[in-house]
Amino acid sequence: MSPLTKIAFAAVLAALAGGASAADLGKSLEVLGSVGPRGAGNEAAAAAWQEVARSDAAELPMLLAALDRANPLAANWIRTAIDAICERTLREGRSLPQTSLEQFVLETAHAPKGRRLAYEWLLQVDARAEERIVPQFLHDPSLELRRDAVARLVAQAESAGGPKETIELLKTALDAARDRDQVDTIAKSLKKRAIQVDLVRHDGFVVDWWVIGPFDNTGGKGFRAEYAPEKGFDPQAEHPGKHGPVRWRRFSSDSPEGQVDLNKALAEEMEQEKEREIVGYAAAEFHSAEPLAVQIRTASVNALKIWLNGELVDEHEVYHGGSVFDQYKAAAILQPGRNVILVKACQNAQSQDWAEVLSFQLRVCDEIGTAVHSQQKPGG
Template sequence: MKEPSVAQLIQPLIDIKKFGTGNNAAIETWGKVASLPASDVPRLLSAMNQANDLGDNWIRAALSKISEKNQTSLPIQQIIKFIKDKKNKDDARKAAYDIIQTHNPKVTAKLAPSFLDDPAPDLRRISVALMIDQIKDIKSEAKKEKLLHFALNKAREVEQIKEINEGLKAIGQSVNVTNLMGFLVNWHTVGPFDNTERTGFDKRFRPEEQTGLDQKYKNAGKIITWSPFSTTEEFGMLNINKQYGEIKEVCAYAQATFKSKKSQPAHFRIGSKNAWKFWLNGKLLFARDEYHRGKTRVDQFVIDGNFKKGENLILLKICQNEQTQSWTKQWEFNFRVTDRSGTVIHSNENISN
């Protein structure tokens, strides 16, 4: 019987689906894939471009085995070529980098500075981290300031931006981090709506269907309307308690208009420790029914979506539960928009529909 080709061996790892579909075939082939020679590492990296997250994990495990067994015979130049090809998936390129970093760090030391403008966030982070470390050793304040500003414009990862900003503050410089990171700070809110026993999360209150800012809603025997809501907090945090007081078992809606100069994909980056839902132009993109697990963080959740050209309506529903401990008082969110590399997309206020 003819032995299967390398492509045939790898295919079950690409084909594996959720809920265990294809799992048996993956188990059967994985040992053979993990025994492939080092020369097949580039082929496995390419397979990551086609695999879903499950398949990606199987392939990574095989790559780890192969790399460990063949440390001195890895096809370094082919792997470097794969890393440099931005058509490959970000995660696959980073996996390729990690293989070389583990077994030949002198090579990655030469590669690391080249990722400052890379669309892959994890690779870009490596270059920025290297630059931050180099800046720390600079004695000239003028040169340090110049390089910190340069690094700030290249950084996309939140903690790196914070670190660079602190470096600028230490030499008396101020940066509008809110604008730099693209936080949406001007909203309108309406509420509060009932969330007794957490039932409000799934209940369709009228703002989900009638979003106009001139709308009036009857709620708990009262008429409520949309009201402006903004923040000056550096990282765009909007404290809904300031709108309605520190109340419990309630929901509120927040909406903002975002003007996009073109139709384009985007990453919507939301931070909130409350339960929330997010609609873009009337389409529900994501919902999270969970309360007070950890702190609210910048870029806590990243959701894929697509802007249409012109005005886009962003609608959020933020729910507060019944807990009364001190660490459950927060009713808050922050929100910003970037491309897939983490580069901020700003609303273009000059656009009119």
């Protein structure tokens, strides 16, 4: 056998043993990434999956990175291929590329699902990885990884040497917590220790408003009607309401949950207490130092419309269907300087006691729920 033949033969054996080349692997990943609903692309994906699953563990960073742009269906194919590679590698008595996996876990630019998968496999081969890595997740953009770090701090607080250390650990955990169950649990622990917790500020609820109403929602017509407040916010303006002229007035909610109670805010203008078939508006000025992508998150048992600077960003014509924290999420862009958030809340004709509520919560935050606060106080 000539030297060139030996080299070619060795290359073939290496390819068979180690899986596809980087170029071929990239093509197979493209096939997996093209799967769609109703089985679209599944036949080609099944063949590509076999190629990917035969890859060497050294290719794991490339496969994990493919999860960054994968749709949910494609992610399932890629994730199971990664699992197959890791399981085979460990079954054969070899180790996974620990350094590469750890680097991937800590690269926050990657998608959370890929980082989490890398972390879970790293734990299989590095018993000390959790102790070393989890503290670095405390301010991570991945909610799932951040949750681990918050839970670790809470556990440390429970076993701390003294009350002062416990409180400091709980405060740090609360500042970092974004999942509602963790926030509520930590706040409860702090309150038990006589520590005041301002969840309105932690969550970024807007509680200082201008309000006006009531307007007419007889037969539900008010949700689609364009009443005067929707045409521009002028706090000095007077508009025709359901029962006569109405004017804007200031209202600040003192609810610890950030609830804005329009029954309370508009009580003087209502013909009867907790009137039905009405529309109420609330407007808030929100100042930003720069253009900023945010989410406007709301919750209400009433039908809602939300505008930012005159642009409709969210609407839900649902009455008394239940309400949960961060029920609705809408992407929006704050402009530099003054912004105006306008809320339209509609009450229907239901007469039951439980249907008397006319209120909402609204907060401004980033994509993982970190509060974004106005850079200027109301009236400032």
